Amino acid sequence: MDSFHEKDAKVFKALCDPRRLAILERLRSGERCACVLQEEVDIGQSGLSYHMKILCESGIVESRQEGKWTHYRLSDVGCESAIMLLRRLTTPDAQQKCDCCK
Numbered sequence: 001m002d003s004f005h006e007k008d009a010k011v012f013k014a015l016c017d018p019r020r021l022a023i024l025e026r027l028r029s030g031e032r033c034a035c036v037l038q039e040e041v042d043i044g045q046s047g048l049s050y051h052m053k054i055l056c057e058s059g060i061v062e063s064r065q066e067g068k069w070t071h072y073r074l075s076d077v078g079c080e081s082a083i084m085l086l087r088r089l090t091t092p093d094a095q096q097k098c099d100c101c102k
Contacts, residue, residue, distance in 0.1 A: 010058040
């Protein structure tokens with residue numbers, strides 16, 4: 001695997017679940033407390049914790065503690081990295097030509 005790394009795969013794992021997409025949609029309008037996300041996405045604490053772990057590991061979401069609650073927000077750097085990754089993987093490379101079928 002050339003330039004594809006485990007970290008890159010985590011971005012796609014974060015985006016391949018409807019619940020995680022719903023969470024990201026809510027985070028677009030700003031930081032949310034875990035208790036608010038639980039209610040908005042209609043998910044239990046352990047389920048939310050699981051999904052947030054994946055989103056944070058991808059770098060797309062950041063978290064901070066405030067008392068017993070965790071607050072989540074989109075990461076500017078992580079989101080830009082995800083966009084660049086998708087762009088890199090979906091932009092044809094005009095330099096590379098296949099000579100296998102000649």
